[in-house]
Amino acid sequence: MxxxxxxxxxxxxxxxxxxxxxxxxxxxxxxxxxxxxxxxxxxxxxxxxxxxxxxxxxxxxxxxxxxxxxxxxxxxxxxxxxxxxARPESRVVFRRVRDFFFSGWSRPLRRRLVGPLDVRLLRTDDLDALLVFAGERLVVSPGFLRRQLRERWGLAEPERRGAAAGAFDAQGRMQGFAWVDSYRQEALPLDGFWVRSLVVAPGVRRMGVATRLLGCLMAEAARQGEPCVYADIDDDNTASLRTFGGLGFRPASAELTRRTNQAWDAAGRTKALVVLERGLPP
Ligand SMILES: CC(C)(COP(=O)(O)OP(=O)(O)OC[C@H]1O[C@@H](n2cnc3c(N)ncnc32)[C@H](O)[C@@H]1OP(=O)(O)O)[C@@H](O)C(=O)NCCC(=O)NCCS
Known part of the structure:
Protein backbone atom coordinates (compact mmCIF):
# COMPACT_ATOMS: atom_id res chain seq x y z
CA MET A 1 0.00 0.00 0.00
CA ALA A 86 -27.16 -6.17 -9.17
CA ARG A 87 -29.28 -8.68 -11.10
CA PRO A 88 -30.62 -11.30 -8.64
CA GLU A 89 -30.29 -14.11 -11.23
CA SER A 90 -26.49 -13.51 -11.49
CA ARG A 91 -26.14 -13.96 -7.73
CA VAL A 92 -28.15 -17.16 -7.82
CA VAL A 93 -25.94 -18.55 -10.63
CA PHE A 94 -22.76 -17.53 -8.76
CA ARG A 95 -23.93 -19.17 -5.51
CA ARG A 96 -24.95 -22.36 -7.34
CA VAL A 97 -21.57 -22.64 -9.09
CA ARG A 98 -19.67 -21.94 -5.85
CA ASP A 99 -21.80 -24.39 -3.83
CA PHE A 100 -21.39 -27.02 -6.56
CA PHE A 101 -17.59 -26.89 -6.29
CA PHE A 102 -17.41 -26.72 -2.51
CA SER A 103 -20.15 -29.21 -1.64
CA GLY A 104 -20.31 -32.93 -0.83
CA TRP A 105 -19.18 -34.38 -4.17
CA SER A 106 -15.76 -32.71 -4.09
CA ARG A 107 -15.22 -33.34 -0.36
CA PRO A 108 -13.24 -36.64 -0.64
CA LEU A 109 -10.99 -35.13 -3.31
CA ARG A 110 -10.38 -31.98 -1.29
CA ARG A 111 -9.72 -34.02 1.86
CA ARG A 112 -7.05 -36.00 -0.02
CA LEU A 113 -5.46 -32.84 -1.42
CA VAL A 114 -5.37 -30.97 1.88
CA GLY A 115 -4.76 -33.91 4.24
CA PRO A 116 -5.78 -33.94 7.88
CA LEU A 117 -6.23 -30.56 9.57
CA ASP A 118 -5.17 -29.91 13.13
CA VAL A 119 -7.73 -27.69 14.88
CA ARG A 120 -6.49 -26.19 18.15
CA LEU A 121 -6.19 -23.06 20.28
CA LEU A 122 -3.52 -20.62 19.10
CA ARG A 123 -0.32 -19.95 21.02
CA THR A 124 1.85 -16.85 20.81
CA ASP A 125 4.23 -18.64 18.38
CA ASP A 126 1.36 -18.97 15.86
CA LEU A 127 1.55 -15.23 15.19
CA ASP A 128 3.24 -15.51 11.78
CA ALA A 129 0.73 -18.06 10.44
CA LEU A 130 -2.11 -15.92 11.79
CA LEU A 131 -0.82 -12.73 10.14
CA VAL A 132 -0.44 -14.50 6.77
CA PHE A 133 -4.02 -15.83 6.98
CA ALA A 134 -5.34 -12.47 8.19
CA GLY A 135 -3.55 -10.60 5.39
CA GLU A 136 -5.36 -12.73 2.83
CA ARG A 137 -8.78 -13.25 4.36
CA LEU A 138 -9.57 -10.94 7.30
CA VAL A 139 -10.34 -7.25 7.55
CA VAL A 140 -8.94 -7.01 11.08
CA SER A 141 -5.86 -4.92 11.76
CA PRO A 142 -2.64 -6.95 12.26
CA GLY A 143 -1.81 -4.76 15.28
CA PHE A 144 -5.03 -5.78 17.04
CA LEU A 145 -4.43 -9.50 16.36
CA ARG A 146 -0.80 -9.28 17.49
CA ARG A 147 -1.74 -7.56 20.74
CA GLN A 148 -4.65 -9.89 21.52
CA LEU A 149 -2.57 -13.01 20.83
CA ARG A 150 0.36 -11.81 22.94
CA GLU A 151 -1.63 -10.37 25.83
CA ARG A 152 -4.73 -12.59 26.03
CA TRP A 153 -5.47 -15.48 23.65
CA GLY A 154 -2.02 -17.04 23.41
CA LEU A 155 -1.22 -17.11 27.14
CA ALA A 156 -1.08 -20.36 29.04
CA GLU A 157 -3.82 -21.23 31.54
CA PRO A 158 -4.87 -19.70 33.89
CA GLU A 159 -3.83 -16.27 32.47
CA ARG A 160 -5.52 -16.83 29.11
CA ARG A 161 -8.57 -14.58 28.51
CA GLY A 162 -10.67 -15.07 25.43
CA ALA A 163 -9.19 -17.49 22.91
CA ALA A 164 -8.38 -17.90 19.24
CA ALA A 165 -8.52 -21.18 17.32
CA GLY A 166 -6.89 -22.15 14.04
CA ALA A 167 -7.05 -25.08 11.61
CA PHE A 168 -3.56 -25.99 10.35
CA ASP A 169 -2.58 -28.19 7.42
CA ALA A 170 0.48 -30.48 7.38
CA GLN A 171 2.67 -27.59 6.14
CA GLY A 172 1.63 -25.48 9.14
CA ARG A 173 -0.48 -23.11 7.02
CA MET A 174 -3.62 -21.77 8.63
CA GLN A 175 -6.76 -22.80 6.73
CA GLY A 176 -9.39 -21.54 9.15
CA PHE A 177 -9.61 -19.15 12.08
CA ALA A 178 -11.96 -17.65 14.65
CA TRP A 179 -11.68 -16.07 18.06
CA VAL A 180 -13.94 -15.60 21.04
CA ASP A 181 -13.56 -12.63 23.37
CA SER A 182 -15.33 -9.72 25.01
CA TYR A 183 -16.58 -7.07 22.59
CA ARG A 184 -15.20 -4.52 25.08
CA GLN A 185 -11.79 -5.41 23.57
CA GLU A 186 -13.05 -3.73 20.40
CA ALA A 187 -14.67 -0.89 22.38
CA LEU A 188 -18.22 -2.08 21.69
CA PRO A 189 -20.62 -1.75 24.63
CA LEU A 190 -21.77 -5.39 24.69
CA ASP A 191 -21.22 -7.89 27.51
CA GLY A 192 -20.19 -11.53 27.33
CA PHE A 193 -17.99 -13.51 24.93
CA TRP A 194 -18.65 -13.16 21.18
CA VAL A 195 -17.41 -15.33 18.32
CA ARG A 196 -15.55 -13.13 15.87
CA SER A 197 -13.81 -13.40 12.48
CA LEU A 198 -14.88 -16.97 11.69
CA VAL A 199 -13.38 -17.66 8.24
CA VAL A 200 -12.48 -20.94 6.55
CA ALA A 201 -10.35 -21.00 3.37
CA PRO A 202 -12.58 -21.83 0.36
CA GLY A 203 -10.71 -25.04 -0.50
CA VAL A 204 -11.55 -26.65 2.86
CA ARG A 205 -15.16 -25.51 3.27
CA ARG A 206 -17.94 -28.02 3.96
CA MET A 207 -15.42 -30.30 5.68
CA GLY A 208 -16.51 -29.50 9.24
CA VAL A 209 -13.64 -27.04 9.89
CA ALA A 210 -15.83 -24.19 11.18
CA THR A 211 -17.74 -26.66 13.36
CA ARG A 212 -14.46 -27.88 14.89
CA LEU A 213 -13.13 -24.34 15.39
CA LEU A 214 -16.32 -23.31 17.17
CA GLY A 215 -16.32 -26.49 19.27
CA CYS A 216 -12.77 -25.70 20.39
CA LEU A 217 -13.66 -22.09 21.27
CA MET A 218 -16.86 -23.04 23.09
CA ALA A 219 -14.96 -25.58 25.23
CA GLU A 220 -12.37 -22.92 26.14
CA ALA A 221 -15.06 -20.29 26.89
CA ALA A 222 -16.77 -22.81 29.20
CA ARG A 223 -13.42 -23.56 30.89
CA GLN A 224 -13.01 -19.81 31.52
CA GLY A 225 -16.40 -19.80 33.27
CA GLU A 226 -18.52 -18.09 30.60
CA PRO A 227 -22.20 -19.10 30.87
CA CYS A 228 -22.78 -18.65 27.13
CA VAL A 229 -21.27 -17.34 23.88
CA TYR A 230 -22.85 -15.02 21.33
CA ALA A 231 -22.45 -14.51 17.58
CA ASP A 232 -23.66 -11.76 15.25
CA ILE A 233 -24.10 -12.75 11.63
CA ASP A 234 -25.20 -10.92 8.49
CA ASP A 235 -28.85 -11.85 8.00
CA ASP A 236 -28.15 -13.14 4.45
CA ASN A 237 -25.16 -15.34 5.41
CA THR A 238 -26.88 -18.73 5.07
CA ALA A 239 -23.64 -20.77 5.37
CA SER A 240 -22.75 -19.13 8.66
CA LEU A 241 -26.29 -19.22 10.07
CA ARG A 242 -26.48 -22.95 9.32
CA THR A 243 -23.05 -23.63 10.79
CA PHE A 244 -23.95 -21.92 14.07
CA GLY A 245 -27.45 -23.46 14.01
CA GLY A 246 -25.91 -26.92 13.71
CA LEU A 247 -24.00 -26.30 16.94
CA GLY A 248 -27.12 -25.40 18.91
CA PHE A 249 -26.91 -21.59 18.64
CA ARG A 250 -30.40 -20.06 18.91
CA PRO A 251 -31.73 -16.50 18.35
CA ALA A 252 -30.88 -14.13 21.21
CA SER A 253 -33.48 -11.80 22.73
CA ALA A 254 -34.96 -9.00 20.63
CA GLU A 255 -33.43 -6.51 23.07
CA LEU A 256 -29.86 -7.83 22.60
CA THR A 257 -30.36 -8.00 18.83
CA ARG A 258 -31.47 -4.37 18.82
CA ARG A 259 -28.53 -3.22 20.98
CA THR A 260 -26.02 -5.15 18.86
CA ASN A 261 -27.31 -3.66 15.60
CA GLN A 262 -27.33 -0.22 17.22
CA ALA A 263 -23.70 -0.60 18.38
CA TRP A 264 -22.58 -1.68 14.90
CA ASP A 265 -24.63 1.04 13.18
CA ALA A 266 -22.80 3.58 15.34
CA ALA A 267 -19.50 2.00 14.19
CA GLY A 268 -20.41 2.57 10.54
CA ARG A 269 -21.83 -0.79 9.54
CA THR A 270 -24.93 -0.95 7.38
CA LYS A 271 -26.01 -4.61 7.16
CA ALA A 272 -28.65 -6.12 9.48
CA LEU A 273 -27.24 -8.66 11.94
CA VAL A 274 -28.87 -11.75 13.39
CA VAL A 275 -27.73 -12.34 16.98
CA LEU A 276 -27.41 -15.93 18.20
CA GLU A 277 -26.49 -17.35 21.59
CA ARG A 278 -25.49 -20.74 22.90
CA GLY A 279 -25.49 -21.75 26.56
CA LEU A 280 -22.34 -23.51 27.83
CA PRO A 281 -22.10 -26.29 30.39
CA PRO A 282 -20.82 -25.07 33.79
C1 LIG B 1 -19.40 -19.86 7.10
C2 LIG B 1 -18.14 -20.70 7.02
C3 LIG B 1 -17.20 -20.25 8.16
C4 LIG B 1 -18.50 -22.19 7.20
O1 LIG B 1 -17.29 -22.94 7.25
P1 LIG B 1 -17.23 -24.51 6.92
O2 LIG B 1 -15.97 -25.05 7.47
O3 LIG B 1 -17.50 -24.73 5.49
O4 LIG B 1 -18.48 -25.06 7.77
P2 LIG B 1 -18.75 -26.57 8.19
O5 LIG B 1 -18.12 -27.50 7.21
O6 LIG B 1 -18.40 -26.75 9.61
O7 LIG B 1 -20.33 -26.62 7.97
C5 LIG B 1 -21.24 -27.04 8.97
C6 LIG B 1 -22.63 -27.07 8.39
O8 LIG B 1 -23.09 -25.75 8.07
C7 LIG B 1 -23.87 -25.79 6.86
N1 LIG B 1 -23.16 -25.08 5.79
C8 LIG B 1 -21.88 -24.66 5.76
N2 LIG B 1 -21.61 -24.02 4.61
C9 LIG B 1 -22.76 -24.04 3.89
C10 LIG B 1 -23.12 -23.54 2.61
N3 LIG B 1 -22.25 -22.87 1.83
N4 LIG B 1 -24.38 -23.73 2.19
C11 LIG B 1 -25.28 -24.40 2.95
N5 LIG B 1 -25.00 -24.90 4.18
C12 LIG B 1 -23.75 -24.71 4.64
C13 LIG B 1 -24.02 -27.26 6.50
O9 LIG B 1 -25.16 -27.75 7.17
C14 LIG B 1 -22.75 -27.84 7.08
O10 LIG B 1 -22.85 -29.23 7.34
P3 LIG B 1 -22.71 -30.29 6.10
O11 LIG B 1 -21.55 -29.87 5.25
O12 LIG B 1 -22.48 -31.58 6.81
O13 LIG B 1 -24.02 -30.21 5.37
C15 LIG B 1 -17.42 -20.54 5.64
O14 LIG B 1 -18.37 -20.76 4.62
C16 LIG B 1 -16.76 -19.20 5.44
O15 LIG B 1 -15.59 -19.01 5.81
N6 LIG B 1 -17.47 -18.23 4.84
C17 LIG B 1 -16.94 -16.89 4.57
C18 LIG B 1 -16.75 -16.10 5.83
C19 LIG B 1 -18.01 -16.01 6.66
O16 LIG B 1 -19.08 -15.77 6.15
N7 LIG B 1 -17.82 -16.16 7.99
C20 LIG B 1 -18.89 -16.09 8.95
C21 LIG B 1 -18.91 -14.75 9.58
S1 LIG B 1 -20.14 -14.72 10.86
Missing amino acids: LRCGPGALSRGDVALMRQGRRLVAHVVVSTAPWETASLVGDVDPPGGVTLGRVVAVRRGAWVLPLPRPFRPAMWMTQQALSAAW
Whole structure:
Protein backbone atom coordinates (compact mmCIF):
# COMPACT_ATOMS: atom_id res chain seq x y z
CA MET A 1 0.00 0.00 0.00
CA LEU A 2 1.22 3.46 -0.85
CA ARG A 3 0.16 5.90 1.85
CA CYS A 4 -1.70 8.91 0.33
CA GLY A 5 -4.91 10.91 0.61
CA PRO A 6 -7.90 10.96 -1.78
CA GLY A 7 -6.37 13.91 -3.69
CA ALA A 8 -3.65 11.60 -5.07
CA LEU A 9 -6.13 8.99 -6.32
CA SER A 10 -7.97 8.78 -9.64
CA ARG A 11 -10.88 6.81 -11.07
CA GLY A 12 -9.94 3.11 -11.28
CA ASP A 13 -7.35 3.21 -8.46
CA VAL A 14 -7.90 0.81 -5.58
CA ALA A 15 -8.11 2.77 -2.33
CA LEU A 16 -7.42 1.30 1.10
CA MET A 17 -10.06 2.80 3.38
CA ARG A 18 -11.15 2.63 6.97
CA GLN A 19 -14.93 2.31 7.15
CA GLY A 20 -16.04 2.33 10.77
CA ARG A 21 -13.92 -0.46 12.27
CA ARG A 22 -13.25 -2.23 8.99
CA LEU A 23 -10.34 -1.89 6.58
CA VAL A 24 -11.48 -2.31 2.95
CA ALA A 25 -9.80 -2.08 -0.45
CA HIS A 26 -12.34 -0.50 -2.81
CA VAL A 27 -12.22 0.84 -6.36
CA VAL A 28 -12.48 4.63 -6.83
CA VAL A 29 -15.48 5.04 -9.15
CA SER A 30 -15.54 8.85 -9.09
CA THR A 31 -13.37 11.59 -7.58
CA ALA A 32 -15.87 14.48 -7.83
CA PRO A 33 -17.97 13.58 -5.96
CA TRP A 34 -15.69 11.12 -4.14
CA GLU A 35 -17.19 7.63 -4.54
CA THR A 36 -15.74 4.18 -3.93
CA ALA A 37 -17.25 0.70 -4.29
CA SER A 38 -16.30 -2.94 -3.91
CA LEU A 39 -15.57 -4.82 -7.14
CA VAL A 40 -19.10 -6.22 -7.34
CA GLY A 41 -20.99 -3.92 -5.00
CA ASP A 42 -22.88 -0.67 -4.68
CA VAL A 43 -21.22 2.69 -4.04
CA ASP A 44 -20.07 2.93 -0.39
CA PRO A 45 -21.98 5.17 2.01
CA PRO A 46 -20.05 8.45 2.63
CA GLY A 47 -17.75 8.78 5.61
CA GLY A 48 -14.79 6.37 5.14
CA VAL A 49 -11.21 7.53 5.72
CA THR A 50 -8.82 7.01 2.80
CA LEU A 51 -5.47 5.60 3.94
CA GLY A 52 -3.68 5.02 0.65
CA ARG A 53 -3.50 3.30 -2.73
CA VAL A 54 -3.25 -0.48 -3.08
CA VAL A 55 -0.29 -1.23 -5.37
CA ALA A 56 -0.40 -5.05 -5.27
CA VAL A 57 -2.59 -7.88 -3.99
CA ARG A 58 -0.98 -10.94 -2.38
CA ARG A 59 -2.59 -14.39 -2.08
CA GLY A 60 -0.15 -16.92 -0.63
CA ALA A 61 2.83 -17.03 -2.99
CA TRP A 62 0.99 -15.09 -5.72
CA VAL A 63 1.44 -11.36 -6.04
CA LEU A 64 -0.77 -9.40 -8.44
CA PRO A 65 0.62 -5.91 -9.11
CA LEU A 66 -1.93 -3.14 -9.72
CA PRO A 67 -0.03 -0.65 -11.93
CA ARG A 68 -1.72 2.68 -12.62
CA PRO A 69 -2.08 2.16 -16.43
CA PHE A 70 -4.64 -0.53 -15.52
CA ARG A 71 -6.97 2.06 -13.98
CA PRO A 72 -9.41 2.28 -16.94
CA ALA A 73 -9.62 -1.53 -17.10
CA MET A 74 -10.21 -1.73 -13.34
CA TRP A 75 -12.94 0.93 -13.51
CA MET A 76 -14.68 -0.79 -16.44
CA THR A 77 -14.46 -4.18 -14.70
CA GLN A 78 -16.02 -2.73 -11.55
CA GLN A 79 -18.85 -1.14 -13.54
CA ALA A 80 -19.57 -4.35 -15.48
CA LEU A 81 -19.39 -6.64 -12.44
CA SER A 82 -21.50 -4.42 -10.20
CA ALA A 83 -24.15 -4.13 -12.94
CA ALA A 84 -24.18 -7.94 -13.34
CA TRP A 85 -24.16 -8.49 -9.57
CA ALA A 86 -27.16 -6.17 -9.17
CA ARG A 87 -29.28 -8.68 -11.10
CA PRO A 88 -30.62 -11.30 -8.64
CA GLU A 89 -30.29 -14.11 -11.23
CA SER A 90 -26.49 -13.51 -11.49
CA ARG A 91 -26.14 -13.96 -7.73
CA VAL A 92 -28.15 -17.16 -7.82
CA VAL A 93 -25.94 -18.55 -10.63
CA PHE A 94 -22.76 -17.53 -8.76
CA ARG A 95 -23.93 -19.17 -5.51
CA ARG A 96 -24.95 -22.36 -7.34
CA VAL A 97 -21.57 -22.64 -9.09
CA ARG A 98 -19.67 -21.94 -5.85
CA ASP A 99 -21.80 -24.39 -3.83
CA PHE A 100 -21.39 -27.02 -6.56
CA PHE A 101 -17.59 -26.89 -6.29
CA PHE A 102 -17.41 -26.72 -2.51
CA SER A 103 -20.15 -29.21 -1.64
CA GLY A 104 -20.31 -32.93 -0.83
CA TRP A 105 -19.18 -34.38 -4.17
CA SER A 106 -15.76 -32.71 -4.09
CA ARG A 107 -15.22 -33.34 -0.36
CA PRO A 108 -13.24 -36.64 -0.64
CA LEU A 109 -10.99 -35.13 -3.31
CA ARG A 110 -10.38 -31.98 -1.29
CA ARG A 111 -9.72 -34.02 1.86
CA ARG A 112 -7.05 -36.00 -0.02
CA LEU A 113 -5.46 -32.84 -1.42
CA VAL A 114 -5.37 -30.97 1.88
CA GLY A 115 -4.76 -33.91 4.24
CA PRO A 116 -5.78 -33.94 7.88
CA LEU A 117 -6.23 -30.56 9.57
CA ASP A 118 -5.17 -29.91 13.13
CA VAL A 119 -7.73 -27.69 14.88
CA ARG A 120 -6.49 -26.19 18.15
CA LEU A 121 -6.19 -23.06 20.28
CA LEU A 122 -3.52 -20.62 19.10
CA ARG A 123 -0.32 -19.95 21.02
CA THR A 124 1.85 -16.85 20.81
CA ASP A 125 4.23 -18.64 18.38
CA ASP A 126 1.36 -18.97 15.86
CA LEU A 127 1.55 -15.23 15.19
CA ASP A 128 3.24 -15.51 11.78
CA ALA A 129 0.73 -18.06 10.44
CA LEU A 130 -2.11 -15.92 11.79
CA LEU A 131 -0.82 -12.73 10.14
CA VAL A 132 -0.44 -14.50 6.77
CA PHE A 133 -4.02 -15.83 6.98
CA ALA A 134 -5.34 -12.47 8.19
CA GLY A 135 -3.55 -10.60 5.39
CA GLU A 136 -5.36 -12.73 2.83
CA ARG A 137 -8.78 -13.25 4.36
CA LEU A 138 -9.57 -10.94 7.30
CA VAL A 139 -10.34 -7.25 7.55
CA VAL A 140 -8.94 -7.01 11.08
CA SER A 141 -5.86 -4.92 11.76
CA PRO A 142 -2.64 -6.95 12.26
CA GLY A 143 -1.81 -4.76 15.28
CA PHE A 144 -5.03 -5.78 17.04
CA LEU A 145 -4.43 -9.50 16.36
CA ARG A 146 -0.80 -9.28 17.49
CA ARG A 147 -1.74 -7.56 20.74
CA GLN A 148 -4.65 -9.89 21.52
CA LEU A 149 -2.57 -13.01 20.83
CA ARG A 150 0.36 -11.81 22.94
CA GLU A 151 -1.63 -10.37 25.83
CA ARG A 152 -4.73 -12.59 26.03
CA TRP A 153 -5.47 -15.48 23.65
CA GLY A 154 -2.02 -17.04 23.41
CA LEU A 155 -1.22 -17.11 27.14
CA ALA A 156 -1.08 -20.36 29.04
CA GLU A 157 -3.82 -21.23 31.54
CA PRO A 158 -4.87 -19.70 33.89
CA GLU A 159 -3.83 -16.27 32.47
CA ARG A 160 -5.52 -16.83 29.11
CA ARG A 161 -8.57 -14.58 28.51
CA GLY A 162 -10.67 -15.07 25.43
CA ALA A 163 -9.19 -17.49 22.91
CA ALA A 164 -8.38 -17.90 19.24
CA ALA A 165 -8.52 -21.18 17.32
CA GLY A 166 -6.89 -22.15 14.04
CA ALA A 167 -7.05 -25.08 11.61
CA PHE A 168 -3.56 -25.99 10.35
CA ASP A 169 -2.58 -28.19 7.42
CA ALA A 170 0.48 -30.48 7.38
CA GLN A 171 2.67 -27.59 6.14
CA GLY A 172 1.63 -25.48 9.14
CA ARG A 173 -0.48 -23.11 7.02
CA MET A 174 -3.62 -21.77 8.63
CA GLN A 175 -6.76 -22.80 6.73
CA GLY A 176 -9.39 -21.54 9.15
CA PHE A 177 -9.61 -19.15 12.08
CA ALA A 178 -11.96 -17.65 14.65
CA TRP A 179 -11.68 -16.07 18.06
CA VAL A 180 -13.94 -15.60 21.04
CA ASP A 181 -13.56 -12.63 23.37
CA SER A 182 -15.33 -9.72 25.01
CA TYR A 183 -16.58 -7.07 22.59
CA ARG A 184 -15.20 -4.52 25.08
CA GLN A 185 -11.79 -5.41 23.57
CA GLU A 186 -13.05 -3.73 20.40
CA ALA A 187 -14.67 -0.89 22.38
CA LEU A 188 -18.22 -2.08 21.69
CA PRO A 189 -20.62 -1.75 24.63
CA LEU A 190 -21.77 -5.39 24.69
CA ASP A 191 -21.22 -7.89 27.51
CA GLY A 192 -20.19 -11.53 27.33
CA PHE A 193 -17.99 -13.51 24.93
CA TRP A 194 -18.65 -13.16 21.18
CA VAL A 195 -17.41 -15.33 18.32
CA ARG A 196 -15.55 -13.13 15.87
CA SER A 197 -13.81 -13.40 12.48
CA LEU A 198 -14.88 -16.97 11.69
CA VAL A 199 -13.38 -17.66 8.24
CA VAL A 200 -12.48 -20.94 6.55
CA ALA A 201 -10.35 -21.00 3.37
CA PRO A 202 -12.58 -21.83 0.36
CA GLY A 203 -10.71 -25.04 -0.50
CA VAL A 204 -11.55 -26.65 2.86
CA ARG A 205 -15.16 -25.51 3.27
CA ARG A 206 -17.94 -28.02 3.96
CA MET A 207 -15.42 -30.30 5.68
CA GLY A 208 -16.51 -29.50 9.24
CA VAL A 209 -13.64 -27.04 9.89
CA ALA A 210 -15.83 -24.19 11.18
CA THR A 211 -17.74 -26.66 13.36
CA ARG A 212 -14.46 -27.88 14.89
CA LEU A 213 -13.13 -24.34 15.39
CA LEU A 214 -16.32 -23.31 17.17
CA GLY A 215 -16.32 -26.49 19.27
CA CYS A 216 -12.77 -25.70 20.39
CA LEU A 217 -13.66 -22.09 21.27
CA MET A 218 -16.86 -23.04 23.09
CA ALA A 219 -14.96 -25.58 25.23
CA GLU A 220 -12.37 -22.92 26.14
CA ALA A 221 -15.06 -20.29 26.89
CA ALA A 222 -16.77 -22.81 29.20
CA ARG A 223 -13.42 -23.56 30.89
CA GLN A 224 -13.01 -19.81 31.52
CA GLY A 225 -16.40 -19.80 33.27
CA GLU A 226 -18.52 -18.09 30.60
CA PRO A 227 -22.20 -19.10 30.87
CA CYS A 228 -22.78 -18.65 27.13
CA VAL A 229 -21.27 -17.34 23.88
CA TYR A 230 -22.85 -15.02 21.33
CA ALA A 231 -22.45 -14.51 17.58
CA ASP A 232 -23.66 -11.76 15.25
CA ILE A 233 -24.10 -12.75 11.63
CA ASP A 234 -25.20 -10.92 8.49
CA ASP A 235 -28.85 -11.85 8.00
CA ASP A 236 -28.15 -13.14 4.45
CA ASN A 237 -25.16 -15.34 5.41
CA THR A 238 -26.88 -18.73 5.07
CA ALA A 239 -23.64 -20.77 5.37
CA SER A 240 -22.75 -19.13 8.66
CA LEU A 241 -26.29 -19.22 10.07
CA ARG A 242 -26.48 -22.95 9.32
CA THR A 243 -23.05 -23.63 10.79
CA PHE A 244 -23.95 -21.92 14.07
CA GLY A 245 -27.45 -23.46 14.01
CA GLY A 246 -25.91 -26.92 13.71
CA LEU A 247 -24.00 -26.30 16.94
CA GLY A 248 -27.12 -25.40 18.91
CA PHE A 249 -26.91 -21.59 18.64
CA ARG A 250 -30.40 -20.06 18.91
CA PRO A 251 -31.73 -16.50 18.35
CA ALA A 252 -30.88 -14.13 21.21
CA SER A 253 -33.48 -11.80 22.73
CA ALA A 254 -34.96 -9.00 20.63
CA GLU A 255 -33.43 -6.51 23.07
CA LEU A 256 -29.86 -7.83 22.60
CA THR A 257 -30.36 -8.00 18.83
CA ARG A 258 -31.47 -4.37 18.82
CA ARG A 259 -28.53 -3.22 20.98
CA THR A 260 -26.02 -5.15 18.86
CA ASN A 261 -27.31 -3.66 15.60
CA GLN A 262 -27.33 -0.22 17.22
CA ALA A 263 -23.70 -0.60 18.38
CA TRP A 264 -22.58 -1.68 14.90
CA ASP A 265 -24.63 1.04 13.18
CA ALA A 266 -22.80 3.58 15.34
CA ALA A 267 -19.50 2.00 14.19
CA GLY A 268 -20.41 2.57 10.54
CA ARG A 269 -21.83 -0.79 9.54
CA THR A 270 -24.93 -0.95 7.38
CA LYS A 271 -26.01 -4.61 7.16
CA ALA A 272 -28.65 -6.12 9.48
CA LEU A 273 -27.24 -8.66 11.94
CA VAL A 274 -28.87 -11.75 13.39
CA VAL A 275 -27.73 -12.34 16.98
CA LEU A 276 -27.41 -15.93 18.20
CA GLU A 277 -26.49 -17.35 21.59
CA ARG A 278 -25.49 -20.74 22.90
CA GLY A 279 -25.49 -21.75 26.56
CA LEU A 280 -22.34 -23.51 27.83
CA PRO A 281 -22.10 -26.29 30.39
CA PRO A 282 -20.82 -25.07 33.79
C1 LIG B 1 -19.40 -19.86 7.10
C2 LIG B 1 -18.14 -20.70 7.02
C3 LIG B 1 -17.20 -20.25 8.16
C4 LIG B 1 -18.50 -22.19 7.20
O1 LIG B 1 -17.29 -22.94 7.25
P1 LIG B 1 -17.23 -24.51 6.92
O2 LIG B 1 -15.97 -25.05 7.47
O3 LIG B 1 -17.50 -24.73 5.49
O4 LIG B 1 -18.48 -25.06 7.77
P2 LIG B 1 -18.75 -26.57 8.19
O5 LIG B 1 -18.12 -27.50 7.21
O6 LIG B 1 -18.40 -26.75 9.61
O7 LIG B 1 -20.33 -26.62 7.97
C5 LIG B 1 -21.24 -27.04 8.97
C6 LIG B 1 -22.63 -27.07 8.39
O8 LIG B 1 -23.09 -25.75 8.07
C7 LIG B 1 -23.87 -25.79 6.86
N1 LIG B 1 -23.16 -25.08 5.79
C8 LIG B 1 -21.88 -24.66 5.76
N2 LIG B 1 -21.61 -24.02 4.61
C9 LIG B 1 -22.76 -24.04 3.89
C10 LIG B 1 -23.12 -23.54 2.61
N3 LIG B 1 -22.25 -22.87 1.83
N4 LIG B 1 -24.38 -23.73 2.19
C11 LIG B 1 -25.28 -24.40 2.95
N5 LIG B 1 -25.00 -24.90 4.18
C12 LIG B 1 -23.75 -24.71 4.64
C13 LIG B 1 -24.02 -27.26 6.50
O9 LIG B 1 -25.16 -27.75 7.17
C14 LIG B 1 -22.75 -27.84 7.08
O10 LIG B 1 -22.85 -29.23 7.34
P3 LIG B 1 -22.71 -30.29 6.10
O11 LIG B 1 -21.55 -29.87 5.25
O12 LIG B 1 -22.48 -31.58 6.81
O13 LIG B 1 -24.02 -30.21 5.37
C15 LIG B 1 -17.42 -20.54 5.64
O14 LIG B 1 -18.37 -20.76 4.62
C16 LIG B 1 -16.76 -19.20 5.44
O15 LIG B 1 -15.59 -19.01 5.81
N6 LIG B 1 -17.47 -18.23 4.84
C17 LIG B 1 -16.94 -16.89 4.57
C18 LIG B 1 -16.75 -16.10 5.83
C19 LIG B 1 -18.01 -16.01 6.66
O16 LIG B 1 -19.08 -15.77 6.15
N7 LIG B 1 -17.82 -16.16 7.99
C20 LIG B 1 -18.89 -16.09 8.95
C21 LIG B 1 -18.91 -14.75 9.58
S1 LIG B 1 -20.14 -14.72 10.86
